[in-house]
Amino acid sequence: MNERIEVTSDRDVVRVRQLVRTLAVAVKLSLVDQTKLVTAASELARNTLVYGGGGSVEVSPAENGRRKGIRIVFADNGPGIADLDLAFTDGYTTGGGLGLGLSGARRLVDEFDIVTAVGEGTTITVTKWCR
């Protein structure tokens, strides 16, 4: 039951939040963990839109032995990130935001993986597990 949303506008970021919330409730993440995951998804979906020039978000249930969770993949074909260390620095931004999206989102999830290449795009995969 993978669900995929193309992110091309503000409205799609709202749809991503709602989809992630629905699936997070379905796998019984705790309320705080739901809130953290939806917040992280909101940050990363907005990054996909604003910095990646749009892209896609795919949400799916994850399983690791007896643990259940949610995995979300954010993919864009945008400019990529040249300096990852800098991009993960709290407060650093190229887009006039607060510079908390990437670093903050990483703190809110259990697993965070980023693949990026300049000129080719960025793919971020995050997972949140039930406790």
Add this chain to the structure above:
Amino acid sequence: MDRVPVLKIGDILLVSIQIDMEDQVALQLQEDLADRIVATGCHGVIIDISALDIVDSFVGRTLATIAAVSRVLDAETVVVGMRPAVAITLVELGLQLPGIRTALNVELGMDLLARERGDDDGDDGDDVEGTDTPAVSTP
């Protein structure tokens, strides 16, 4: 596009955000509030976020900007009704809300604004050198 209503109650503008806002809706609210502060001369703004299940960095920044703009326009902003899970997430996200006052609910928010306004009019207890005259409330 949805719009968040701004209600005037006495000297206070009350906003209760009941929808999952698109970014544009949040920016529109920021403009609407600035306009209403100037049009009404209200000195307090209460933003109720008890219906919001998340506050991300964009909404957080918008709230901080609203507070800063309000202050320039001689109005104080209080954000009320933040859910516990939202508070925990905000802190972990690393979001600071500079210049934002908070209260647990609308009633306490109104108390806070009334108290602050009262302090402004009279003696706020600050030590000011050379003030021998008692503080007098301005009529």
